[in-house]
Amino acid sequence: MLVVFRDDDGLVSFGLTEKAARSRTDPLVVSAWFVNSLDDDAERRLTAVVRTAAGG
Secondary structure (H helix, E strand, O other), X not given: OOEEEEEEOOEEEXXXXXXXXXXXXXXXXXXEEEEOOOOHHHHHXXXXXXXXXXXX
């Protein structure tokens, strides 16, 4: 699994590669997000996403 942060003209995106563990039951799987700011709540949510994608 690869976690990607990308900064394009001040717009930060966060994404996961296709090797990430994801839901097999949901037909629409989120694999990228825009990050408007990195406060404590956003950091907790990103941490949870990475842990889930890593299978843990």
